[in-house]
Amino acid sequence: MHSDELFERARHRIPGGVNSPVRAFRGVGGTPRFIARASGCRMWDVDGNELIDYIGSWGPMIVGHTHPEVVEALTEALARGTSYGAPTGLEVELAETIAGAVPSMEMLRLTSSGTEATMSAIRVARGFTERSKLIKFEGCYHGHADSLLVKAGSGVATLGLPDSPGVTPGAVADTLVARFNDLGSVSALFEAADGDVACVIVEPVAGNMGTVPPAPGFLEGLRELCTRHGAVLVFDEVMTGFRVARGGAQARYGVTPDVTCLGKIIGGGLPVGAYGGRRDIMERVAPAGPIYQAGTLSGNPLAVTAGLVTLRLLESDSVYAQLDATVAAIADGITALAGEAGVPTVTNRVGSMWTTFFHDGPAVTDWNTASASDTRRYGRFFHAMLDRGIYLAPSQYEAAFVGLAHTGDAVEFTLDAAREAFRAVGPA
Ligand code: HOZ
Secondary structure, three states, X not given: XXXXXXXXXXXXXXXXXXXXXXXHOOOOOOOXXXXXXXXXXXXXXXXXXXXXXXXXHHOOOOOOEOXXXXXXXXXXXXXXXXXXXXXXXXXXXXXXXXXXXXXOOOEEEEEOOXXXXXXXXXHHHHHXXXXXEEEEEOOOOOOXXXXXXXXXXXXXXXXXXXXXXXXXXXXXXXXXXXXXXXXXXXXXXXHHHOOOEEEEEEOOOEOEOEOEOOOOOHHHHHHHHHHHHOOEEEEEOOOOEOOOEOOHHHHHHOOOOOEEEEEHHHHOXXXXXXXXXXXXXXXXXXXXXXXXXXXXXXXXHHHHHHHHHHHHHOOOHHHHHHHHHHHHHHHHHHHHXXXXXXOOOEEEEEOXXXXXXXXOXXXXXXXXXXXXOOHHHHHHHHHHHHHOOEEOOOOOOOOEEOOOOOOHHHHHHHHHHHHHHHHHHOOO
């Protein structure tokens, strides 16, 4: 069966034909490719096309698809059972490995998704501070929990949805929205909330409005404001954890949050999430404390096995140097090729994440600037790249992810494709 036939069938039984909105290609038009298999930095669709994959399952596949060590460990684990609903030694090992790499996570709890991690972190922050309000940032996305679906990035931004029906006014009454990279907007919300802010939640490097780095001093300023106002600083490092550095954005920028959310890489491509932080906060989580949170598949042995092997493969500093160098080559190449073709772009990159915004510049620093991108031109570029075997995110408002399997050949092939794709898109 081909992608168009499968999509037709899927739309009868699955809303929009997909199990997560962005992958339906609404942001770029056309029919999503249905994937048959993957290996290293490549995927093959059911139509027989080979694609260099810069989505990497939206971040987890940093060591490449079907890495032999991950596959071997999973095969062995599979024979021992897929889920027990009881604790295992592997979970302890993963918690210790994470805490070793991210020292601010003195204690942590595993979940089955990033959404569960962020919604639980918010609950814990509220329970711990006995306050109600949270501050989030326009264009940041923290999963689909009701209280966080306000001015959100990712699929919400891609589909141009202002809010989601089904989220009641009551559910978002305590959600305050600030501008990313604008400490003044955060300060004003703290003042107006009159001591009722439980937490500030932020993607320390935004990835869900496209890649947007924190301005110098922004994360430090959030730390200072949260400390001054007695609020919990939550870093959503679902995307950046073990990606922009082994210790995540907090290690890269040297700013310590109170609570961190993880997902993606720590499950090595299987469903997982984690939240954790200061011991005095996490000791309030049930059954140690009264704040309730649970999950049947939390700490699933297969997910934990894949995560442990993946984190072991990322142990050396040299892997992060390699990832940075790969993205630098791609981002610099793309910038030069866009310039040659007269196509206005702004390319942001941090570690192994990058986004090329089809934007007049001079910079993309927040949702206001990101949303001024020419999404139609992005769509044309996306398809020109896809036709040439390069699989980018089907939305201007997502990051591209590079992994250890993206070697020089793949980069060269990508830049050759980009040269032709920019020509196909044409000057502004
Ligand atoms: N919203 C996620 C990316 N930021 C996942 C998208 C998907 O899996 O379709």
